Amino acid sequence: KIVAVIMVGGPTKGTRFRPLSFKTPKPLIPLAGQPMIHHPISACKKIPNLAQIFLIGFYEEREFALYVSSISNELKIPVRYLKEDKPHGSAGALFHFRDRIMEEKPSHVFLLNCDVCCSFPLQDILDAHRRYGGIGTMLVIKVSAEAASQFGELISDPDTKELLHYTEKPETFVTLSLKFPVFFLFPSLVYMDFAKLIEVSLMMQVSDLINCGVYVFTSDIFKAIEGVYNQMRETSSNYSHFQSTTRSVPADFVRLDQDILSPLAGKKQLYTYENKDFWEQIKTPAKSLKCSDLYLSQFRETSPHLLASGDATNKKPMIVGDVYIHPSVKLHPTAKIGPNVSISANVRVGPGVRLINCIILDDVEIKENAVVINSIIGWKSSIGRWSRVQASGDDNERLGITILGEAVTVEDEVAVIGSIVLQNKTLNASVQDDIIL
Numbered sequence: 001k002i003v004a005v006i007m008v009g010g011p012t013k014g015t016r017f018r019p020l021s022f023k024t025p026k027p028l029i030p031l032a033g034q035p036m037i038h039h040p041i042s043a044c045k046k047i048p049n050l051a052q053i054f055l056i057g058f059y060e061e062r063e064f065a066l067y068v069s070s071i072s073n074e075l076k077i078p079v080r081y082l083k084e085d086k087p088h089g090s091a092g093a094l095f096h097f098r099d100r101i102m103e104e105k106p107s108h109v110f111l112l113n114c115d116v117c118c119s120f121p122l123q124d125i126l127d128a129h130r131r132y133g134g135i136g137t138m139l140v141i142k143v144s145a146e147a148a149s150q151f152g153e154l155i156s157d158p159d160t161k162e163l164l165h166y167t168e169k170p171e172t173f174v175t176l177s178l179k180f181p182v183f184f185l186f187p188s189l190v191y192m193d194f195a196k197l198i199e200v201s202l203m204m205q206v207s208d209l210i211n212c213g214v215y216v217f218t219s220d221i222f223k224a225i226e227g228v229y230n231q232m233r234e235t236s237s238n239y240s241h242f243q244s245t246t247r248s249v250p251a252d253f254v255r256l257d258q259d260i261l262s263p264l265a266g267k268k269q270l271y272t273y274e275n276k277d278f279w280e281q282i283k284t285p286a287k288s289l290k291c292s293d294l295y296l297s298q299f300r301e302t303s304p305h306l307l308a309s310g311d312a313t314n315k316k317p318m319i320v321g322d323v324y325i326h327p328s329v330k331l332h333p334t335a336k337i338g339p340n341v342s343i344s345a346n347v348r349v350g351p352g353v354r355l356i357n358c359i360i361l362d363d364v365e366i367k368e369n370a371v372v373i374n375s376i377i378g379w380k381s382s383i384g385r386w387s388r389v390q391a392s393g394d395d396n397e398r399l400g401i402t403i404l405g406e407a408v409t410v411e412d413e414v415a416v417i418g419s420i421v422l423q424n425k426t427l428n429a430s431v432q433d434d435i436i437l
């Protein structure tokens, strides 16, 4: 048997998703018309012998209750939400629920970050892991050398695929280490001594492989985490006065990357499987628009029935490129939609409306001749006649998309450009590059 664990984090992690995350936990915000977390869950469902899927987080249980019961019924596989009383770190959280996770004695445990967008080639990772052996195999991908330092950066043996070196977000680590030379005075307290730090930082400059946040482990991962807990306990009793300077996180907090992957690298315990398909991290709303696009194009291969079709000659709105429209949506036949548009339940779209590169959440009304481009429109919002909601330039990653929180009213003939508008606001005059609190 196999089980899958998806780390969903908690409210403190979702701040960059405000104002959308005020209403809904980030993992449940829709991408391509499905909650963010639905995409990894459907990938898990395809693994043969999958017994259960656990979501581990520190959001309130009630926030996930409805989703967990509906997805369990839909996929006919138990999906359980396990709530931590406080954040334990990505590895600490896994360890905290080890008895629940191992209750059916699975041979392997998949571990997935909830905030990555990818095709999740889980079976391929498992097959590779069975060939390599060791405690676990992680999905990695090549990115540009400049981008690599924002992630877990690594070196893998080109032949054996063994993980040889691992450094989490190396720029920050190197800067912090140089600022606090105490790290080097007490090598037993840190993960790397000076020589290793230099070696790794030099290698990191040429590495373009990063950690995708998708892993498969044997049950030995729990022993590895337990080992770190024991080591931390010893360290804190021996050097309690240094604890706060050497670790910037609480004493019972164990991170998978810094505390487990880094020290296990080069010990024939961890291996890498290179992803050749799409991969993105979903840390900002602008990224969620891009990821929505990636999932919509994936639907073309995997679930074409979810994509809208239509054209004006058939008295249906014109659809351009990949578009998801929930069956309950009321669309005027003169509207033109796409590419990369996802429209959730009970939305009403009036005559002459133009929608491009946007996510429209439940119960929104978009009145006649309004235009929405490069934006996310929150639940129950309303966009007036001849109004325009868009990013402040073509490059929505750099310039910032427009996001309307829940129940925002944009009155007729108002332009909202490159702005973030908090919930329940009414805009009766145009705004640009602003935050409306």
Ligand code: GDD
Binding pocket: 007, 008, 009, 010, 013, 056, 057, 058, 084, 086, 087, 088, 089, 090, 093, 112, 113, 114, 115, 116, 150, 151, 152, 153, 168, 169, 210, 211, 212, 213, 255, 257, 281
């Ligand atoms: N339940 C729970 N409890 N989840 C947590 C906790 C915790 O205490 N801390 C983090 N998570 C979840 C987050 O929600 C996310 O899904 C995942 O664990 C990893 O979060 P972080 O530890 O904050 O790391 P990151 O997202 O900045 O970077 C990680 O993922 C990148 C790929 O997206 C690292 O593993 C990087 O190396 C990697 O490149």
